[in-house]
Amino acid sequence: MAAVPAFFGLFLLAVVTGQVVDITPQQAVRRVGEDLIVTCKVNYQAEACRMIVGQTSYLLRPGNQDGDVIYHGPGLDKGVCGMHIRRVKEEWNGNISCMIPPPRGSIELQATMRLIVAHAPELPVLIGPQQTTFHEGDRFEAQCVVARGRPAATIKWFLDDEALLGSELHEPSTEGESTSDLVTVRQNVTRVLRADDSGRRLTCRSEHEALEQYREASRQLQVHYPPKRVDADGNQLTIFGLKIGDQGRLNVTVRSNPPPSVEWTVGDQVLVAPNQNGDGTITAMPPVPLGNGFYNLTLILARVAKEDVERTYFLRAVNDLGREEVAVRISTMDEPAAGPQRSGVELDTGAIVGIVVGVLALLVAVFLVVFAKATDRWCFAGRSHHTDIPDGADSEAPLPPHDDIKGAENPSHDHEYISNGKHPEKKPDTAV
CATH class of the missing domain: 2.60.40.10 (Immunoglobulins)
Structure with missing residues (x-):
């Protein structure tokens, strides 16, 4: 309990005299053997400088530079009480205090910082x-x-x-x-x-x-999951670049853990890999692990025929957690520019014919509209023609025949009659 009055007296002295000790840093982390500098400052000339490190009190003087704890700073006359610890020790973990006498009185002014001496933890x-x-x-x-x-x-x-x-x-x-x-x-x-x-x-x-x-x-x-496609969306895949008469390889990549069992359906034949059909023209290869749960599933056609291009091959990959089914088509066309094997829709003959017929119908419709407009036929028939009527003529006089009206693109001018590419003299208007 005696510490309470002492602390209160120190606090009261600091308030009355306006003297405060500024300590830097407030906290520091150091390994054993590393150095540390602690600086305390007051706004008057200090007569002494004392530091308490661990259980030891050090009286620091600017001229004394021997030992592991020495004075650091520009001098006591500058109001600086500084300490340089050259080699931090394990037992110094805790508070470090600096003690400086006041300008008047006998109770030292004090400031405290926290030194954390790093201690390596156990293995995680x-x-x-x-x-x-x-x-x-x-x-x-x-x-x-x-x-x-x-x-x-x-x-x-x-x-x-x-x-x-x-x-x-x-x-x-x-x-x-x-x-x-x-x-x-x-x-x-x-x-x-x-x-x-x-x-x-x-x-x-x-x-x-x-x-x-x-x-x-x-x-x-280790995560288990059912087989799943990795090279395209959807359940259909087209393999490009095969040639009639050459060997054809249908490769599909799946992910699966545990490994999949594989079967291919070709027409009415079901081949469980590894296996081949009766005449050896179609072979279902065993899954080839690519690492990290990836597998390459391959069906080999000994010789690609025209009917092979027209059929659909069905692949089924199965493990204990589920299955993945893929419809595979082959094409003799070159592979599209973007990426490896791509899934997509390959247009059949009927779709191509439909597109061609639609384009031709559109062209015919455009031609008919242009022709009707140019010849004043159908919906363009009955367009009004402007002709010159002589002054004083009866407004109900009949119009000249259609065959006699040529060059009427500009109705604001007199009619010119063109014969053999030459313009004859303009005929004078006569009363009807």
Whole structure:
């Protein structure tokens, strides 16, 4: 309880005299053996400078530069009480205080900073489900524990080289030891597993000031899922570039875990891979693993015939979790420019004929409209013709015959009669 009046007296003295000790830094983290500089400043000439580090009090003088703790700064006459710790020790973890006498009185002014001596944590521990395999869509939860570090370690999560961020990560929690300031940190991760996660490595990485490099704990994920197409959308695939008379290879890539069983349907024949038809002209090859759950499924035609181009081949890939069915067509045309095997709709003969007939009908309609307009026929018949009527003529006089009206494109001028490419003299208007 005696400390309470002393602290109150120190606080009162600082308020009355307006003297405050400014200490820099307020907190520092250092490894054992590293150096640290702490500076205290007042706005008057200091007569003495004392620092308390751990359980030891150091009286610092500018001229004394021997030992692990020495004076640092421009001088006491500048109001600077500075300390340079050349080699930090483990036992110095805690508060460091500087003590400076006031201009008047005997109670020293004091300021305190926090020194955290970094202590390497234990190896990270990854805690997760005991099962070794999961299904696509399963909710996977794991926890990373990094114990007894000072300060608390930083935890980062990765799937292979991809950092996990956002809602998949929970806020880390810490638990400290009051006697040693050592801290244990825990963090959980939750992820809905996808097919792409199969074979990837989930890693908990621990980073800390006392470590030269990070430490890791990890486990590999095994995710099971039904076969699925990877090279195109939809359930139809067209393979281009085959030639009549040559060998034809129908290649389809799927993802599957566990591996798929494969069968091909060609007309009324069903071939379960690996197998071939009776005369050996069609062979269903066994699935070829490409790694990471990818498989190449191949049907070989010994010799491509015209009827082969006209038929559809049906592929079925099956495992314990489901199946994928694909209708495969082949084409002797060159492969489209964009990408490898593409799925799409290949126009048959009927569709091509329909397009050609539609274009021809449109051209005929346009021609008829132009012809009717040019010859004043059909819907363009009865268009009014403007002719010159002599002055004083009866307004009900008949118009000249149609065959006599030529060159009437400009009705505002007198009619000119053209014969053999020459313009004869204009005939005078006569009364009817």
